[in-house]
Structures are given as C-alpha cells and as structure tokens.
Amino acid sequence: MSIEQQLRDDLTAAIKARDTARANCIRMVNTKVMERRTAKGFRGEVDDALYLDVIGQYVKSLQKAIDQFRAAGDKGAQNAAELQAEVDYLAKYLPQPMSEDELRAAVREAIAAVGATDAKMAGRVVGAVMKAHKGRVDAADVKRIAEEELGG
Incomplete structure (x- = not known):
C-alpha cells in the first residue's frame, strides 16, 4: 500500500474516531504535498518518495518548533507535547534512522x-x-x- 493510500485510510479512521489532532496532522501533510505538486517547476510523479521527502521536512520543522517551545519553559510545554505527538505519529511513515x-x-x-x-x-x-x-x-x-x- 502506498503512503498516500495509507494516509487516506488513516485520515478516515481519525475522523471516525474524532481524533482531531491526528486528522489535522494528516491534513497538514497532504497540504504540503499539494503545495509541492502545484509549485512552479515541479516535475515528476506523486509517489512514496515525494511523501517521504515532505514528511521528513515537516518532521524536521516540528522538531525545531519543539526545541523552541521547550526553551520557553512552562509556557510552551503544552504546545511542545502536542507537536511531539505529531512527530511520534509521523515517524511510522519514515524509514528507520541508522544506528x-x-x-x-x-x-x-x-x-x-x-x-x-x-x-x-x-x-x-x-x-x-x-x-x-x-x-x-x-x-x-x-x-x-x-x-x-x-x-x-
């Protein structure tokens, strides 16, 4: 099953389970893929490689935001926890990092x-x-x- 199809199935399941955080995370990934597809100069196909690249960049940006929220102390703890949940969820789509x-x-x-x-x-x-x-x-x-x- 392709990553695109898996995300579509997970989005349906998240909506049925009323898990808005997970549904919004999947929607954000789909939006970023759509932005990439419609960007000027995009050539290629929408395949797993594109999804892996988009998810990887999104996770990296989330990690930076988490670090900034943690640096803010108690004020950013809630936001950092929410973003960490997104990172943990999206990690299942990414290849395992090398030891x-x-x-x-x-x-x-x-x-x-x-x-x-x-x-x-x-x-x-x-x-x-x-x-x-x-x-x-x-x-x-x-x-x-x-x-x-x-x-x-």
Missing part, C-alpha cells in the same frame, strides 16, 4: 569509495553517504563522523 554503528560503517565505505584521505574531502564523503542512504541519515551526523574518521 551510530551502521552510520560509521557507511561512512567508512564512502571514504574508501571516494578515496578520501583528509578532512578536506569530508564533503564528498557526506554527499556519497547522503545519496546512498537518503532519508535515513542526518547530514550533520555524517559530517561529524566523516571528520572523526578522516582525522579532522
């Missing part, structure tokens, strides 16, 4: 494939890992590990 050990192994493979010898070539390593493991790794983590492995 630290898996990421180190992927970085070592990329270093060998690219032929990197010093920290100046970390950008190429990051690019290779990001391309090979799209959606499962964070660029900042890849860069940190690449620099550690290359002695930078």
Whole structure:
C-alpha cells in the first residue's frame, strides 16, 4: 500500500474516531504535498518518495518548533507535547534512522569509495553517504563522523 493510500485510510479512521489532532496532522501533510505538486517547476510523479521527502521536512520543522517551545519553559510545554505527538505519529511513515554503528560503517565505505584521505574531502564523503542512504541519515551526523574518521 502506498503512503498516500495509507494516509487516506488513516485520515478516515481519525475522523471516525474524532481524533482531531491526528486528522489535522494528516491534513497538514497532504497540504504540503499539494503545495509541492502545484509549485512552479515541479516535475515528476506523486509517489512514496515525494511523501517521504515532505514528511521528513515537516518532521524536521516540528522538531525545531519543539526545541523552541521547550526553551520557553512552562509556557510552551503544552504546545511542545502536542507537536511531539505529531512527530511520534509521523515517524511510522519514515524509514528507520541508522544506528551510530551502521552510520560509521557507511561512512567508512564512502571514504574508501571516494578515496578520501583528509578532512578536506569530508564533503564528498557526506554527499556519497547522503545519496546512498537518503532519508535515513542526518547530514550533520555524517559530517561529524566523516571528520572523526578522516582525522579532522
């Protein structure tokens, strides 16, 4: 079942269960996908890759908002909890992130494939890992590990 169909089914179930928070979360994802589809210069199909990209970006923006609400203390605690519930719900649609050990192994493979010898070539390593493991790794983590492995 495609992510689009799964979201449609989940939206129907959320509406029937009167779960407005979950329904609004799904509607927001659908809206962001529609914005992307109607954006000038969009070429391609609406497939799982598009949904994964949109959900990933949305989750990342929610994480930033959660951090800001938590920094506000008690005033933002309720909002942070609501956003965290959205992140937890959307996590089931995203691929599982790589563990630290898996990421180190992927970085070592990329270093060998690219032929990197010093920290100046970390950008190429990051690019290779990001391309090979799209959606499962964070660029900042890849860069940190690449620099550690290359002695930078």
